[in-house]
Amino acid sequence: MHTIDDLLGARCRPLRGSEHMLDARRVEDLLVLLPDWSLVEHGRALRREFHFPDYYRTLAFVNALAFVAHAEDHHPDLGVHYNRCVVRYSTHDVGGLSDNDFICAAKAERLYATRHD
Numbered sequence: 001m002h003t004i005d006d007l008l009g010a011r012c013r014p015l016r017g018s019e020h021m022l023d024a025r026r027v028e029d030l031l032v033l034l035p036d037w038s039l040v041e042h043g044r045a046l047r048r049e050f051h052f053p054d055y056y057r058t059l060a061f062v063n064a065l066a067f068v069a070h071a072e073d074h075h076p077d078l079g080v081h082y083n084r085c086v087v088r089y090s091t092h093d094v095g096g097l098s099d100n101d102f103i104c105a106a107k108a109e110r111l112y113a114t115r116h117d
Contacts, residue, residue, distance in 0.1 A: 004033045007106035010099070012072040021096040030102045037105055044097060045090035046105050050112050055082045057117060068107050074100045076108075 007030075022030070027043060040047045052058040062080055065087070069075045079086035087108055089101035 004106055004109075007033060007103050008110060010103045012074040012100040012103055014073070015091060015098050015100060016093045018095050020091070020094040020098050022098060027097055030099075034102065034105050034109060036109070040088070041090070044095070045088050046097065046101050047086065047088045048105070048108070050085045050087065050108075052083050052085070052115075053117050057115065058083060058085055061085055061111060061115060064111050065108055068104065068111065072100070072104055072107070074104050076104065 024043065027039070031037065031039065031046075034046075034048075037046050037048045039045070050061060052061065058080065062078060062085055065076065065078070065085075074089075074091075077088040077090075079088075087105075089105055090096065091098035091100055
């Protein structure tokens with residue numbers, strides 16, 4: 001996956017075991033495609049805070065993101081607040097970041113870009 005379109009067109013797959021954890025170089029290469037996301041937890045998770053004008057729009061985003069999570073069978077940790085949502089991705093079954101995290105982060109970006117405030 002070399003472009004954001006590659007990430008958007010990809011599907012998550014079941015991953016278990018540390019052999020699926022991305023190395024630091026691959027993480028940095030993918031992070032360039034998602035400039036609003038940051039590494040947290042010593043590089044083992046992706047995080048982004050999305051801002052909205054009100055609670056209704058925040059929940060609309062959360063519900064749309066839940067639909068994506070269900071479709072991809074890859075679920076973020078969410079912090080839901082009145083006018084913002086904190087999204088965190090990490091693949092627990094590999095002990096850090098996997099391609100699935102970047103795929104879902106790209107899909108969250110697309111959702112946010114197409115919102116109607």
